[in-house]
Amino acid sequence: MGVTLYHYPLSGPSRGALLAARALGLNIDIKIINLFNKEQLTEEFVKINPQHTVPTLVDGDFVVWDSHAIGTYLANTYSKDPNFYPTDPKKRAIVDQRLYFDIGTMYKCIRDICFPILFKGEDEIFDEHKQPLEEALGFLDVFLEGQKFVAGDHLTVADCCLASSVSSIVAVGWDIKPYQNVYNWLPRVAETIPGYAEANQEGAEAFGKAVRSKLAPGQI
Numbered sequence: 203m204g205v206t207l208y209h210y211p212l213s214g215p216s217r218g219a220l221l222a223a224r225a226l227g228l229n230i231d232i233k234i235i236n237l238f239n240k241e242q243l244t245e246e247f248v249k250i251n252p253q254h255t256v257p258t259l260v261d262g263d264f265v266v267w268d269s270h271a272i273g274t275y276l277a278n279t280y281s282k283d284p285n286f287y288p289t290d291p292k293k294r295a296i297v298d299q300r301l302y303f304d305i306g307t308m309y310k311c312i313r314d315i316c317f318p319i320l321f322k323g324e325d326e327i328f329d330e331h332k333q334p335l336e337e338a339l340g341f342l343d344v345f346l347e348g349q350k351f352v353a354g355d356h357l358t359v360a361d362c363c364l365a366s367s368v369s370s371i372v373a374v375g376w377d378i379k380p381y382q383n384v385y386n387w388l389p390r391v392a393e394t395i396p397g398y399a400e401a402n403q404e405g406a407e408a409f410g411k412a413v414r415s416k417l418a419p420g421q422i
């Protein structure tokens with residue numbers, strides 16, 4: 203029995219899980235769940251994941267969802283690279299902190315901006331949502347100071363999750379040039395993960411295009 207990722211390329215978290223699989227060189231099956239067609243709500247998918255979110259991973263008779271949990275599961279189970287999700291408690295704690303920063307701060311800020319635009323008919327980006335995202339980008343810029351990747355000088359699972367989030371907002375048109383460390387890190391992640399363009403860039407651009415198509419002129 204192989205590993206299957208239920209995936210939607212426009213979803214940042216979904217691309218984060220796929221990047222982790224690509225970084226680990228895993229050969230996984232991909233099943234597309236089109237969120238715009240509400241395919242996540244089919245009886246078949248809800249049986250697999252009652253929370254009906256992508257990404258969801260099925261490995262034999264084991265099921266797990268949430269991109270961060272998927273990435274760390276894949277690393278724990280299949281990684282041959284000791285740096286990708288280190289076992290040393292202190293090194294691992296830093297990677298975990300970055301992962302929780304993605305889910306609770308970076309991705310949350312991006313979702314707060316984009317979800318109402320994509321699904322609730324909103325056509326503006328409110329200042330109250332802009333400022334937290336700028337702050338999150340500023341934090342990430344500080345984390346990256348003097349190092350190549352978000353948890354040190356090696357690519358980790360946290361780079362996969364944060365790169366999928368940040369590339370989504372860049373594709374919407376957000377200016378990350380003020381955050382020079384972030385600006386230089388994103389292409390570094392892209393060069394390091396095999397198949398990055400297909401696994402992340404294409405979906406991020408489609409996401410950006412979908413958001414921009416619903417924004418009022420001059421919003422970004």
Ligand SMILES: N[C@@H](CCC(=O)N[C@@H](CS)C(=O)NCC(=O)O)C(=O)O
Binds near residue numbers: 267270
């Ligand atoms: N924290 C989760 C977020 C997953 C998530 O919210 N996925 C969204 C797409 S970005 C989804 O599947 N939404 C469909 C739904 O909730 O019905 C992760 O990292 O996987």
